[in-house]
Amino acid sequence: MIQYIYDGSFGGFLCCVFECFERREFDVQLITEKVFAPDFFALSKTIVSDKAKAKRVLDGLTKSLDASRAKDFFRVFLSEDPIAIQNALGLIIQIFQKKENILENYGEEKALYFSQTLKKVGRERHRMKAFIRFEKSSNGMFFAVIAPDFNVLPLIIDFFTKRYTDQTWLIYDEKRHYGILYDKTGISEIEISELDANAIIPSNEVVVLDLEEQKYQQLWKSYFKSTNIEARKNMKLHLRHVPKRYWRYLTEKK
C-alpha cells in the first residue's frame, strides 16, 4: 500500500489515476494535502496536478464509458466523501483494466456505493436549485449565499445561467469560500476571503438592499403562510422535505 497525496482537486484526482498506471501501482490510498499527516510506517508520494495528464485520463474514461457516465465520476468526487473517492479510484482502475462497464454491477459493493453517492449528490444539487433565494442589492445584482452538504455549486451553474439570462447574479458557497458570478455575458469563479465574505452575507447588512427588497420578502413570507392548510398540518412531513439545516437560507423560514 502506498499513499498518494494530491491537492484535493478533481484534476489532481485524475492525475493520481494516471500515476497508478504509469507506475503500475494499484494498491493506492488517496489523501489530500489538507488532511495529510505523515505516517511513519506508510510510503507516501506527492502527486503534482498536471492538466495534460488529467485530460488524458478523462478522455480515456469518456471512451470506455460514455460522456455522461464519465461525468458521474466528477459528480461523485464533489461528494467530498473520502470513501466514495477511494472507491471511485478502484472502479476506474477496473474499468481500464477489464474494459467493461462495471458501474452497473449494483450487486457489488463499490459500484453500489458509487451509485448511492451519485444519488445523494444529485439530491443536494436538486435542493440547491430549489432552495437558493436571491436578494436584490441596490446596484441591481441578485445574490444568494449557500452552504450545501456537498460541493454542488459547479453542477447548478448551467441551470441558473439558462434561467436568469438578463440579470446579474452571484451564488456564494460560504462553507467552501467561493462563488459563481454571472454578469449577463458569462460566468466567472470568484474566491472571497472569509473576511470579505462577511460583507456579502445579508444578515451583516453591509450590502445595500434594493428599496423594494424588503417588500417582496415580506410578501413572499405572507404568501407562504396563507397557502398552508391548517387542517392538514403535518410537521414531520414538512421537516423531511425542508430539513432544518437549510432554514437560515430560506426567506420564508427566517
Added chain:
Amino acid sequence: MERIEEKLKILADAAKYDVSCSSSGSKRKNNGSIGDASFSGICHSYTEDGRCVSLLKILLTNHCIYDCAFCVSRKSNDVRRAAFTVQEVVDLTMNFYRRNYIEGLFLSSGIFKNADYTMERLLRIVKKLRTEERYNGYIHLKTIPGASGELIQDAGLYVDRMSINLEIPTEEGLKMVAPEKDHASVRKPLAFVQNQISNFKSESKLIKHKPLFVPAGQSTQMVVGATPESDLEILKVADDFYQNYKLKRVYYSGYIPISSDNNLLPAIGTRPPLIRENRLYQADWLMRFYDFKVDEIVHESKHQLDLEIDPKLAWALRHPELFPIDINTANFRTIIRIPGIGRQSAMKIIKARQFGRLHEYQLRKMGIAYNRAQYFITCADSIINIGHTSMDWVRAQILQQSKASQKYLPQQQLSLFV
C-alpha cells in the same frame, strides 16, 4: 398592512384548495431574457402541511357570481373579497421568479360579471408576462367554464398548462352541490384544447418556427369525499379522462369541510380523508406508470380501495397464483408489479443480473423494500417453498412490520405533489 399584502393573503388563501402544483412537462426555452420552463418540476418550498410550493398559486379574484357549495369563494359565503389588477399579478410573478421563490404562476379565478369578462383579464395577464416582460417561466391557467373558444384558444398560445376542474367526480354528485354546473361544460373546453394541441402538433411538422400551444398539456381535479362516489367510480372517471382527453394529470383533493350551511356535505371539523386521497394517488400512479387497469386495482366486489395497505400490495395479495417471481429471470414489466420494488430498483436489478445471479444480501442493499418484497420473490439463494404461502398470513406479517416501523418513522405519506 399594505393593501397588496392583504390581497395576496386573501387570494392565496382562496386558491390553496386547488391541489395541482406540478411545474413540469413544458418545452418553453429561454431565448436570452428570463425564465426557462423546459426542465422537470422543482418544489421551492413545502408548506407546514407538507405540500409542495412550486408556483405562485393565486386567484385573480374571489368574487363569484356562482354558489357552489364546496367552494370557499361561493357567492353566499361570508368572506373578505379582493381582486388583483393585471399589473399586480405581473409584478408579483416577476419579482418572485427573479428571486427564485417560484417556478411560475398558477392563475385561477372566481367569476366576476361573466365568464368572458373574467377570461379576458386572465388572458391580458399571461400575454403581458410573455410579450412585455419576456418571461419564459411556467404558467398554468385555469380555464373559466363557459368562456368563448377564441379567448381559450388565444390564451393557449401563452400558457404551458391549462386545466379545468371536474370538482365532483360524477354528474349526479355535482348536481347535488352545484346545481348550476355540469360535467359537459368541463368536457367541452378540454376536448377543444386537446383538439388544438393535436392540430398544432401536426402543423408544426410543416412550419419551422412552431408556436407552442399548451405544451405541458391539460389537467383536472376532483374533490374526494364531499359526495358519496366510490373509489371505483372515481378511478373510472379518471381513466376516461386520461384516455379521451389525453390529460397529463388528474388530481384528487380530499374535501376539507368549509361550510355548515349545507347538510349534504361533511360538517366542519370532519377530518379530510387524507389516507383515502393518498390511496387514490397511488392507484393513479399504477395506472399511469405501471400499466395497471382500473379493474385490477379496485376489487370489483368492494368498490373501495383498501385503506390499510397500498393498492399494489392489495393486488398482489389477491393474486397468489402469480407469485413468487424469480428476480433473476422475470422481465421488467413483471418485476415492477412486485410489492416493495419500484421502477428504479427494477431497472437496477435488470442491469445488475447481467453480472451474475443476484442473491438476497445484494437485493437487500439495492434499495428495494426487502421486508415487503420477500414474500413475493425468489432469488439465487432462496429456499424453495412447496405450495403457496397463505396471503392472509403475508398481509398480517406486513401490517405488523409497518406498525412496528411507524413508531420510528415519520408518518408515511406519499409525496404526491412532485
